[in-house]
Amino acid sequence: MTAPNRLHWLTELRTFAREVIAARTSSFESAGAVPNDVIAELGERGYLAAHVPEDYGGAAVDMTAYGEMHGELGQVSSSLRSLITVHDMVAETILRFGSEEQKHSWMPQLTSGRSLAALALSEPAAGSDAASIDTRATVTKDGYRLSGQKSWVSFGQRADVFLVAAKLEDEGPTVTFLVPRDAPGLEVVPVTGMLGLRAAMLAELHLADCPVPAAARIGPEKAPHGLVIGNALHHGRYSVAWGCVGIGQACLDASLAYSKSRHQFGVPLEDHQLIKRLLTNMITDLQAARLLCERAGERWARRDAAAIQATLIAKYFSSTMAHRVSSDAVQIHGARGLSEEYSLERHFRDARVMEIIEGSTEIQQLLIAGYGLRMANSHGGA
Amino acid sequence: MTSEAIQNELLRFVRKALGPDVAPETNIFEAGATSLFSMELVMFIEGTFSIELDDSDLELANFSSVAAMTQLAVGKTAPR
Numbered sequence: 001m002t003a004p005n006r007l008h009w010l011t012e013l014r015t016f017a018r019e020v021i022a023a024r025t026s027s028f029e030s031a032g033a034v035p036n037d038v039i040a041e042l043g044e045r046g047y048l049a050a051h052v053p054e055d056y057g058g059a060a061v062d063m064t065a066y067g068e069m070h071g072e073l074g075q076v077s078s079s080l081r082s083l084i085t086v087h088d089m090v091a092e093t094i095l096r097f098g099s100e101e102q103k104h105s106w107m108p109q110l111t112s113g114r115s116l117a118a119l120a121l122s123e124p125a126a127g128s129d130a131a132s133i134d135t136r137a138t139v140t141k142d143g144y145r146l147s148g149q150k151s152w153v154s155f156g157q158r159a160d161v162f163l164v165a166a167k168l169e170d171e172g173p174t175v176t177f178l179v180p181r182d183a184p185g186l187e188v189v190p191v192t193g194m195l196g197l198r199a200a201m202l203a204e205l206h207l208a209d210c211p212v213p214a215a216a217r218i219g220p221e222k223a224p225h226g227l228v229i230g231n232a233l234h235h236g237r238y239s240v241a242w243g244c245v246g247i248g249q250a251c252l253d254a255s256l257a258y259s260k261s262r263h264q265f266g267v268p269l270e271d272h273q274l275i276k277r278l279l280t281n282m283i284t285d286l287q288a289a290r291l292l293c294e295r296a297g298e299r300w301a302r303r304d305a306a307a308i309q310a311t312l313i314a315k316y317f318s319s320t321m322a323h324r325v326s327s328d329a330v331q332i333h334g335a336r337g338l339s340e341e342y343s344l345e346r347h348f349r350d351a352r353v354m355e356i357i358e359g360s361t362e363i364q365q366l367l368i369a370g371y372g373l374r375m376a377n378s379h380g381g382a
Numbered sequence: 383m384t385s386e387a388i389q390n391e392l393l394r395f396v397r398k399a400l401g402p403d404v405a406p407e408t409n410i411f412e413a414g415a416t417s418l419f420s421m422e423l424v425m426f427i428e429g430t431f432s433i434e435l436d437d438s439d440l441e442l443a444n445f446s447s448v449a450a451m452t453q454l455a456v457g458k459t460a461p462r
Contacts, residue, residue: 097437173442222442226417227424234421305395305426308418367418374399 006065009046014072016045022076028199029346032192033158034083043113048084049091056095056107064297067242071293074246078350079199081246083116085239085358086154090117090163092235093176097219097228106161106178118159119232120150120179120205128363130165130174130229135207137166137175143213146177146185149206154357156203157190164207165229168221176228177216185210196349234308236358237315238300241293244318244354247347248286251322251329254344255279258333269332278328285325289318309371316364322351383459388431389452395426396448406449411442420445427451433458 001009021038028034042048051066052058061069073081091110094102109115126133135148146166153162162179179186191202219228259270259279269275292314299307326348330337337344355361383391389406397404399422400413415423423445428435433455444454 097440099437219437220441223440224417224420224423224442224445225411225415227420227440230417230421303425303429305422305429307425308422312418371418377401 001060013069017072017076025077028079032198033201034080034199039113048113049088049111052091052095052111056103057111063301067293067297070239070242071246074243075250079197081243082197082200083155085236086119087117089119089232089236093218093232096231115160116158117161118153118155120153120162120164122151124151128360135166137168146207146210151204153203153205154200156188157201173222175221176218177212179212183210196353233358234311238311240354240358241314241318244322245290245293247322247351248325251326251347252282252286255329255332282325282328285321289321292317312364312367319354322354326351385456388455391430392448392451407447409446427455431455431459
């Protein structure tokens with residue numbers, strides 16, 4: 001994508017987010033769903049799997065522009081941003097590990113939105129410890145049979161196809177399969193009542209001897225440990241990190257405006273030093289998160305191995321930043337910050353979710369510290 | 383880039399992560415390579431040697447040791 005095209009693409013996206021999506025976000029949340037017409041428009045506008053090369057129907061946007069898209073959408077609807085995140089995690093997996101035949105078969109469907117995809121990894125007994133999943137893939141004459149249960153599948157209620165992670169036989173490696181929603185033996189059970197991302201249409205999947213053909217397997221049967229799912233999670237972390245920058249930006253913008261318009265003790269809030277301290281922390285926190293996201297995107301764009309570490313740091317910092325900044329925004333707004341009539345309580349609830357999905361804050365801390373210690377052993381610093 | 387130069391680059395990268403005792407034939411997963419390191423390796427090989435690994439290259443056997451990765455990279459960089 002050329003620089004003028006990139007600018008035009010981002011400008012159109014910004015207008016779409018602020019003029020079309022922002023007006024409907026509350027209705028998504030109260031209905032607990034992103035409507036089909038919005039999903040169709042995402043596909044028509046090229047916002048689904050936008051990083052995918054044009055040969056496969058994508059918009060071929062660079063990773064920084066791709067991140068900025070998630071930041072823009074994160075400002076108006078984290079649920080909608082999450083839809084793109086999980087859909088794109090599946091598209092990225094097919095792009096990276098699929099055969100040419102699989103890419104040509106699936107990518108046009110995913111980039112156009114004709115098929116919506118979701119990732120099925122977590123299970124009742126396997127969250128952060130993803131290697132301990134119980135779902136099993138048994139080899140059959142024609143392919144495989146899948147049995148197990150998947151939890152917290154974002155957009156599981158709506159997805160047309162699932163990327164399901166399963167252990168090959170009892171002690172084998174983790175393998176991933178594309179399973180269509182209407183596959184025999186697959187039952188989708190809606191999950192409601194969540195704290196945040198209330199329009200993310202969560203579901204459980206119950207797989208009872210669900211037959212899938214050999215061609216449904218994405219990636220080799222024996223890939224390096226965790227490579228396929230790790231790559232999907234890496235993509236998701238990058239997207240979530242930018243989405244958190246969006247939450248932070250929305251909270252900061254609202255807080256700056258409110259600090260000017262709201263008067264207490266005869267002066268605007270902005271003249272109170274304790275409010276200025278909160279604003280200072282919000283501005284600095286947000287800018288640091290944005291810079292970490294940009295750094296990760298630049299490294300990823302040039303296929304630098306350090307992109308893995310940079311993305312972990314960006315996700316860790318941005319998600320904790322979104323929590324801090326949204327909490328401060330609620331504080332500045334007082335009772336209005338607690339009301340559903342304003343968007344801050346939604347951002348505050350959604351920000352809390354970001355510290356758990358695509359690797360909890362604690363998992364990021366373990367991985368980042370482990371990387372630092374590893375580098376210190378080799379040359380004295382991370 | 384010669385096969386020896388490729389192996390040396392790979393050894394340098396792997397030893398930085400897994401320690402100085404890694405030899406070309408050492409099984410890196412038995413030596414502590416994680417899923418994150420697997421991802422770093424793929425990006426390192428593609429970025430350093432200007433090659434693109436496709437789905438059939440991403441077999442465990444091709445990444446089990448520096449010697450195996452060298453063979454993979456040499457095969458992908460060789461004129462066809």
